Amino acid sequence: MAEDTQQEVLAGRLRSAQLKVTAPRIAVLGVLSGHGHLDADSVFSAVTQQLPKTSLQAVYGVLSALVTSGLVRKIEPAGSPALYEARVGDNHHHLVCLNCKRVEDVDCVIGESPCLTPSNLHGFAVQVAEITFWGVCSSCQAATAELEPTS
Amino acid sequence: MAEDTQQEVLAGRLRSAQLKVTAPRIAVLGVLSGHGHLDADSVFSAVTQQLPKTSLQAVYGVLSALVTSGLVRKIEPAGSPALYEARVGDNHHHLVCLNCKRVEDVDCVIGESPCLTPSNLHGFAVQVAEITFWGVCSSCQAATAELEPTS
DNA sequence: ACAGTTGTTTTGATTCATTCAAAACAACTG
DNA sequence: CAGTTGTTTTGAATGAATCAAAACAACTGT
Numbered sequence: 001m002a003e004d005t006q007q008e009v010l011a012g013r014l015r016s017a018q019l020k021v022t023a024p025r026i027a028v029l030g031v032l033s034g035h036g037h038l039d040a041d042s043v044f045s046a047v048t049q050q051l052p053k054t055s056l057q058a059v060y061g062v063l064s065a066l067v068t069s070g071l072v073r074k075i076e077p078a079g080s081p082a083l084y085e086a087r088v089g090d091n092h093h094h095l096v097c098l099n100c101k102r103v104e105d106v107d108c109v110i111g112e113s114p115c116l117t118p119s120n121l122h123g124f125a126v127q128v129a130e131i132t133f134w135g136v137c138s139s140c141q142a143a144t145a146e147l148e149p150t151s
Numbered sequence: 152m153a154e155d156t157q158q159e160v161l162a163g164r165l166r167s168a169q170l171k172v173t174a175p176r177i178a179v180l181g182v183l184s185g186h187g188h189l190d191a192d193s194v195f196s197a198v199t200q201q202l203p204k205t206s207l208q209a210v211y212g213v214l215s216a217l218v219t220s221g222l223v224r225k226i227e228p229a230g231s232p233a234l235y236e237a238r239v240g241d242n243h244h245h246l247v248c249l250n251c252k253r254v255e256d257v258d259c260v261i262g263e264s265p266c267l268t269p270s271n272l273h274g275f276a277v278q279v280a281e282i283t284f285w286g287v288c289s290s291c292q293a294a295t296a297e298l299e300p301t302s
Numbered sequence: 303a304c305a306g307t308t309g310t311t312t313t314g315a316t317t318c319a320t321t322c323a324a325a326a327c328a329a330c331t332g
Numbered sequence: 333c334a335g336t337t338g339t340t341t342t343g344a345a346t347g348a349a350t351c352a353a354a355a356c357a358a359c360t361g362t
């Protein structure tokens with residue numbers, strides 16, 4: 001059935017990253033492939049629905065292994081717990097809502113290379129440029145407009 | 152003496168931000184004007200040298216008041232506690248060492264505006280773009296080179 | 303100069319996300 | 333299928349930051 005093939009795809013990804021294939025790892029990878037940006041606790045909740053005896057620490061362990069091997073990316077926006085996403089390898093950026101902390105992907109920035117070129121490197125060997133756009137998401141704009149109809 | 156005029160300058164900055172002038176606030180502002188990027192605990196250590204009975208919570212309270220009023224900027228690089236800096240109003244960016252977490256300022260990015268223009272806003276009202284450059288600082292490069300002379 | 307009001311600082315406790323460590327256990331190798 | 337290696341569980345601990353109430357200090361107007 002479809003679930004099995006999906007599990008095999010995920011297992012293959014784990015194997016090619018030289019990771020042992022375990023049920024918690026498949027579950028975590030599956031959850032992250034479905035949803036966008038989840039914190040450890042949300043991943044834990046989702047995982048325990050299919051694998052009830054998984055511990056939170058196992059989730060932390062799995063996430064850390066997946067991040068280290070490059071299968072999952074960890075982002076840490078100010079004011080939120082760490083978030084994990086399965087979209088990887090394209091160094092995309094993020095839009096974060098100042099109000100509700102919702103996160104959206106930003107495919108890339110116009111021009112691209114300017115953002116990777118600081119004017120003064122202070123002797124640093126720069127490896128990546130991480131851009132976070134802070135703003136107000138559409139739902140929060142709507143909610144604010146409702147509270148202040150004419151100001 | 153010079154110290155008094157410096158204190159008056161800091162007091163003036165507090166007044167023009169509509170903040171009451173208190174000894175802990177002047178001390179915190181003074182510490183941040185001298186050094187670069189400090190976490191709450193380092194600010195606390197520096198402040199208690201001139202004002203021994205200041206509490207850590209007071210430092211947190213002062214920092215939060217200064218940040219809210221725009222006199223101090225708070226940055227939260229992944230993997231470090233929050234850092235505070237007195238340089239404010241110019242939306243400069245940061246270079247962070249992947250190894251030792253040292254932070255340096257980046258005056259601005261070549262081109263500047265491209266980095267403020269995401270390709271898809273997802274309905275967000277974007278207010279600021281924050282750029283963090285991750286790399287290895289010169290001291291850590293030197294330390295690594297010493298451990299692996301020819302590889 | 304001083305009393306009142308407002309806002310700040312202290313004191314003490316608590317929260318949350320995350321990490322550590324040891325023992326029990328399961329996946330891959332040959 | 334047994335052995336090795338690495339993972340997961342269990343239980344506890346950490347660090348950074350926040351909350352709340354009481355004591356206190358800065359500014360206002362008189």
